[in-house]
Amino acid sequence: MIVLRNVSKVFDPHITALDDVTLSIPQGDFIFLVGHNGAGKTTLLSLLVRADQATSGVVLIGGQDLALLKGSEIPLLRRRFGIVFQDLKLFPSKTVAENVELAMQVQGCTGKRARSRAAEALALVGLEHRATFLPGNISGGERRKAAIARAIVHQPEIFIADEPTASLSPEVSWEITSLLMQINQLGITTIVSTHDRDVVDGFSRRVVALDGGRIVRDVQVGKFQENFSNATA
Amino acid sequence: MAALSYTATLFTSAVVNAWRHRTMSVITVLIVSLMMTTLGMFLVIENELSLMVASVGKRVNLIIYLEDDAPPTDVLALREELLADSRVNTVEYITKEEALERLRTYLEDDPDLLQPLLDNPLQASLEVRSDDPDYLLTQVDYLAAKRIVEDVDLPQDLVENLLQVIQIVRFLGFALGGGLGLVALFVIGSAIRLTVYARRGEIEVLRLMGASDHFIRLPFLLEGIFFGLVGALVSFVLVGASYIWVHELLQQTLSFFPVSLDATYILRLFLTLTLFGIAIGSLGSYLSVRRFLTI
Ligand SMILES: Nc1ncnc2c1ncn2[C@@H]1O[C@H](COP(=O)(O)OP(=O)(O)OP(=O)(O)O)[C@@H](O)[C@H]1O
Numbered sequence: 295m296i297v298l299r300n301v302s303k304v305f306d307p308h309i310t311a312l313d314d315v316t317l318s319i320p321q322g323d324f325i326f327l328v329g330h331n332g333a334g335k336t337t338l339l340s341l342l343v344r345a346d347q348a349t350s351g352v353v354l355i356g357g358q359d360l361a362l363l364k365g366s367e368i369p370l371l372r373r374r375f376g377i378v379f380q381d382l383k384l385f386p387s388k389t390v391a392e393n394v395e396l397a398m399q400v401q402g403c404t405g406k407r408a409r410s411r412a413a414e415a416l417a418l419v420g421l422e423h424r425a426t427f428l429p430g431n432i433s434g435g436e437r438r439k440a441a442i443a444r445a446i447v448h449q450p451e452i453f454i455a456d457e458p459t460a461s462l463s464p465e466v467s468w469e470i471t472s473l474l475m476q477i478n479q480l481g482i483t484t485i486v487s488t489h490d491r492d493v494v495d496g497f498s499r500r501v502v503a504l505d506g507g508r509i510v511r512d513v514q515v516g517k518f519q520e521n522f523s524n525a526t527a
Numbered sequence: 528m529a530a531l532s533y534t535a536t537l538f539t540s541a542v543v544n545a546w547r548h549r550t551m552s553v554i555t556v557l558i559v560s561l562m563m564t565t566l567g568m569f570l571v572i573e574n575e576l577s578l579m580v581a582s583v584g585k586r587v588n589l590i591i592y593l594e595d596d597a598p599p600t601d602v603l604a605l606r607e608e609l610l611a612d613s614r615v616n617t618v619e620y621i622t623k624e625e626a627l628e629r630l631r632t633y634l635e636d637d638p639d640l641l642q643p644l645l646d647n648p649l650q651a652s653l654e655v656r657s658d659d660p661d662y663l664l665t666q667v668d669y670l671a672a673k674r675i676v677e678d679v680d681l682p683q684d685l686v687e688n689l690l691q692v693i694q695i696v697r698f699l700g701f702a703l704g705g706g707l708g709l710v711a712l713f714v715i716g717s718a719i720r721l722t723v724y725a726r727r728g729e730i731e732v733l734r735l736m737g738a739s740d741h742f743i744r745l746p747f748l749l750e751g752i753f754f755g756l757v758g759a760l761v762s763f764v765l766v767g768a769s770y771i772w773v774h775e776l777l778q779q780t781l782s783f784f785p786v787s788l789d790a791t792y793i794l795r796l797f798l799t800l801t802l803f804g805i806a807i808g809s810l811g812s813y814l815s816v817r818r819f820l821t822i
């Protein structure tokens with residue numbers, strides 16, 4: 295269970311990225327986080343993994359108040375997450391398989407076990423045939439899949455994808471989003487931020503809309519379509 | 528096994544990192560090598576000089592010439608006193624008669640030379656043997672002041688000079704080695720800082736993936752150790768070759784230098800330089816990572 299209670303985030307000097315956000319996400323839930331540029335999506339996600347701290351309000355992950363975490367506990371918190379970053383952040387000099395293995399090594403799992411788990415994750419996203427390629431030598435869609443494989447290889451509790459379908463063709467966007475649904479079906483709480491109206495419309499899931507750092511809509515399964523354009527216009 | 532292969536992977540990536548900044552790496556390795564070669568040279572010189580002192584010292588007897596009227600009990604008491612110190616190996620009492628006998632043996636071929644002697648002109652003496660010429664040196668004045676002692680003789684000059692040279696060599700070695708050591712630390716630190724800077728994006732990602740400090744720092748530590756090890760290897764080749772060369776030169780030119788080439792010393796030299804390289808490499812990278820890799 296993820297709980298945000300009256301969370302605000304103010305960047306210096308006075309940019310309010312999040313404004314009194316209250317939100318709870320039960321274990322195993324799937325949500326789309328929508329909003330236009332600068333709405334606060336990335337900021338919200340970064341608070342969950344303690345990449346940043348709320349200016350005010352409380353962020354709880356599984357009942358644990360992130361403001362009270364000690365420095366040494368932060369890596370342990372982050373290992374419970376799998377993150378696909380907006381800019382992917384794959385290591386360009388490592389092969390796809392090595393990139394995925396790295397996520398296992400970070401968890402303290404090395405050698406054969408890390409390799410076989412990486413192979414499994416690559417198989418899940420359908421990227422076995424690109425295992426030995428460098429990220430620079432595969433397509434944009436394949437790079438997303440590689441980043442997804444890296445984010446799920448250690449079987450996280452919570453999966454976060456920040457704009458995983460940006461600037462992809464509709465077909466590939468669809469394929470990627472289906473993959474995210476599949477991951478959610480493994481029981482992993484899944485939070486996907488997106489701009490992509492077609493994706494949100496096509497998959498009837500809970501939608502949380504941000505605008506100027508405020509939650510302007512929080513709509514359960516399938517009731518969102520007619521309001522989407524208002525929220526993001 | 529898994530951890531070992533992982534460390535090997537990390538070490539490989541440390542080498543790859545070093546390769547990415549070839550110019551900086553080459554400069555780093557050169558300076559570290561220079562520093563360690565200097566240090567190694569001083570170690571070798573110090574070792575050779577100590578061997579020299581030891582081999583000269585073994586031949587050195589401190590000779591205490593006794594007054595003719597010295598009572599034998601006092602002489603024996605002095606002998607006991609000298610023997611009481613563990614640094615003294617033997618003390619031999621040479622009476623006037625024995626001294627004359629020695630001279631006779633020495634002049635065997637020319638006995639006529641001693642004919643005109645009516646009285647024995649030689650003095651009784653105590654011959655002190657020690658492996659520690661330094662100690663003997665400190666005893667000269669004390670012994671000379673004794674009533675039963677007429678004179679004390681120590682072939683001081685050579686030993687004293689050697690000991691002085693060793694002091695100077697040690698001092699220079701420490702000063703130069705220490706100064707260059709600081710430079711090497713700084714240079715290794717700068718090289719690591721470059722890598723930290725080049726990899727700051729990756730470090731950020733690793734953090735967000737939940738990597739521990741230890742996990743993030745290890746590759747940099749290995750890179751520092753890599754620099755130290757390469758420096759150690761280069762300096763070992765240079766210093767080892769000079770050691771063999773100097774040693775043989777000394778053996779040829781100095782008759783009293785009987786010590787043959789010592790394989791265990793070469794091994795010790797190798798270990799010393801290697802350990803020193805590892806130490807300076809890891810310290811340099813540790814300090815740099817602590818400063819430039821803020822957690
Ligand atoms: N480190 C920061 N320092 C100052 N302002 C920031 C910082 N990070 C974000 N902001 C500001 O906070 C607001 C929200 O940014 P955020 O990145 O969360 O938006 P977003 O919804 O992810 O946008 P996008 O769709 O473009 O990714 C923006 O006005 C942004 O300029």
Ligand SMILES: [Mg+2]
Nearest residue numbers: 335336380456
């Ligand atoms: Mg964003």
